[in-house]
Amino acid sequence: MNDLLVLRIVTKILMPFILLFALYVQFHGDYGPGGGFQAGVIFGAGFILYGLVYGLDALRGVLSSDVLRAGFAIGLLIFAGVGVAGLLLGGNYLDYNVLSSDPVKGQHLGILLIEFGVGVTVASVMISIFYYFAGRGR
Amino acid sequence: MTAHLPALQVVITLLAAPACILVRGRDLTFWLALLTTWAAFAVSCLLLDQVMTSGIVSYELGGWAAPFGIEYRVDALNAFVLLIVSGIGAIVLPFTPRSLLIEMVGEKAYLFYCAFLLCVTGLLGVAITGDAFNLFVFLEISSLASCILISLGPHRRALTAAFQYLIVGTIGATFIVIGIGLIYGATGTLNLNDIAERLPATGYNRTVIAAFAFLIVGAAIKLALFPLHFWLPKAYTYAPSTVSAFLAATATKVGVYVLIRFLFTVFGVKFSFDILPTALPLMLLAVLAMFVASTVAIFQDSVKRMLAYSSVAQIGYMVLGLSLVTVDGLTASIVHLFNHALMKGALFLAIGCIAYRQSSFRIDDLAGMGRRMPWTMAAFTAGGLSLIGIPLTAGFISKWYLILAALAADEPLIAALIVISSLLAVIYVWRVVEAAYFREPGPGAPSGEAPLALLIPTWVLIALNVYFGIETSLPVGVSEHAARALMGAGP
Numbered sequence: 306m307n308d309l310l311v312l313r314i315v316t317k318i319l320m321p322f323i324l325l326f327a328l329y330v331q332f333h334g335d336y337g338p339g340g341g342f343q344a345g346v347i348f349g350a351g352f353i354l355y356g357l358v359y360g361l362d363a364l365r366g367v368l369s370s371d372v373l374r375a376g377f378a379i380g381l382l383i384f385a386g387v388g389v390a391g392l393l394l395g396g397n398y399l400d401y402n403v404l405s406s407d408p409v410k411g412q413h414l415g416i417l418l419i420e421f422g423v424g425v426t427v428a429s430v431m432i433s434i435f436y437y438f439a440g441r442g443r
Numbered sequence: 444m445t446a447h448l449p450a451l452q453v454v455i456t457l458l459a460a461p462a463c464i465l466v467r468g469r470d471l472t473f474w475l476a477l478l479t480t481w482a483a484f485a486v487s488c489l490l491l492d493q494v495m496t497s498g499i500v501s502y503e504l505g506g507w508a509a510p511f512g513i514e515y516r517v518d519a520l521n522a523f524v525l526l527i528v529s530g531i532g533a534i535v536l537p538f539t540p541r542s543l544l545i546e547m548v549g550e551k552a553y554l555f556y557c558a559f560l561l562c563v564t565g566l567l568g569v570a571i572t573g574d575a576f577n578l579f580v581f582l583e584i585s586s587l588a589s590c591i592l593i594s595l596g597p598h599r600r601a602l603t604a605a606f607q608y609l610i611v612g613t614i615g616a617t618f619i620v621i622g623i624g625l626i627y628g629a630t631g632t633l634n635l636n637d638i639a640e641r642l643p644a645t646g647y648n649r650t651v652i653a654a655f656a657f658l659i660v661g662a663a664i665k666l667a668l669f670p671l672h673f674w675l676p677k678a679y680t681y682a683p684s685t686v687s688a689f690l691a692a693t694a695t696k697v698g699v700y701v702l703i704r705f706l707f708t709v710f711g712v713k714f715s716f717d718i719l720p721t722a723l724p725l726m727l728l729a730v731l732a733m734f735v736a737s738t739v740a741i742f743q744d745s746v747k748r749m750l751a752y753s754s755v756a757q758i759g760y761m762v763l764g765l766s767l768v769t770v771d772g773l774t775a776s777i778v779h780l781f782n783h784a785l786m787k788g789a790l791f792l793a794i795g796c797i798a799y800r801q802s803s804f805r806i807d808d809l810a811g812m813g814r815r816m817p818w819t820m821a822a823f824t825a826g827g828l829s830l831i832g833i834p835l836t837a838g839f840i841s842k843w844y845l846i847l848a849a850l851a852a853d854e855p856l857i858a859a860l861i862v863i864s865s866l867l868a869v870i871y872v873w874r875v876v877e878a879a880y881f882r883e884p885g886p887g888a889p890s891g892e893a894p895l896a897l898l899i900p901t902w903v904l905i906a907l908n909v910y911f912g913i914e915t916s917l918p919v920g921v922s923e924h925a926a927r928a929l930m931g932a933g934p
Contacts, residue, residue: 374464375464377461377464378464378465379461379465381457381460382458382461382465385454385457386458389454389458391505396506397447397502397503397504397506398447398450398454398502398504398505399504399505400505400506401505
């Protein structure tokens, strides 16, 4: 892949912007269009682009399968954990009102955390699917 | 904390599943899975008690009020299905660490426990939720997880069986989600009880009829009603025995639950059976399932495949009961959900014990098994007797109530057919018993009993078969309660 100089340089330049845009979609999701799923896909797409241009081994060096597998679990645990936090603070399961003294702030915090959990899981799953397809026949 | 039991029922195993991936150690994940499944079982016992003493339990997820937010609604029927699913999970799980399956997957055992817990979560979620779309989501969770579990079978064909299960399961789920979409279009709500209240106002237009058809066919695929059962024999045959035991005892039961819920609670008896002629086709298919599947079971070489076809036949009994559209018939159906879970669970676990010693499940290769593995084979025989419906076993109770219900509904022909189809079960169970006890073991046949860790769960299920064959107040009491509520519900 050393001859594809333009692709390599452009990818390097674009990477931070793709990831930043993913974070924007993630954390601005409660004001504008977006949210955890979309952000996770964009974040994953950034890494997949890196993998396509620099090769699977380079990408594995950045993110190992073990890290991704932990990512699946941590995302889901964040989601379910926020629900349990609501339970422990005296509300129903997934009740965000009780997360903060002000119910509106509580709702805000709750949805932000939940969407973050979704984002982590979706990004990990996206990159893993790429690993499995790209790694076939090796 | 008792107010939060409905949420905990699903959340405990849902949290444990990803935790398994983080923990990774083989023994540690096993204990985590075991403790959480037992906790889920305890929760479902408490829920059933709560429902039987103080009526329907309703829980608003996230604190959003019922028709708008997702509601978990537990009545006698749900609570009973929850008890079946979590109870079978709690009994089957101790079987796993010594089973062949875990020895095969080795280091990756934690992924098995993760998939198992997700499957339990999905099935419990389908049973507990009062929201149509939430039901679909949990159905997908359980069927994707069970697809993973099936693919772990020792034979390479397990992969194609799992793939077929995935495709057929997806088709079934698609039918269900289309049906739910149409209902949502017609009524503007997703809450099952709210739908039931609003449906009469739609005048039962074509949208509602189409939704009904999609939902019933989707549920029929999921519960493997003849002739939509073709995915089931393959899946149960090639799945690891532990997984077959769990799925045979729970997955199709939850399918039957979905069918009952939509027919009786959501659409209501008047629409489902008076306006539309649903009872007769269901009854015909149920009788066909009983006879065709039992006959096919007689001619199987493999014990596992034989039991799988027998499951299709037994599902026929469950559907037959509800197609009588009487309180008695529905009671018999729900009792059979419970009893069949006990007997098929026990039989497949006995197969799992055999798998510990030999890889072949052909009936000819079971020759002399009664002497080679006496405890395992005794358990299999006892489970088989329950399957036939011999008095003092759980199977007898199901058949007894089913025949009484058929006679009470003035259907003596149906009652006779139930007895005749039970005779078919005698034939296929006898083929195994004959091979095991009356034939000499072949030269070089492995000998020796399965370890206690495998025998104990198997015998626990056998003991329950006998216990609930004598002391029937729990299943029959709860089923009658549920059936009364269902027949009274709806317009």
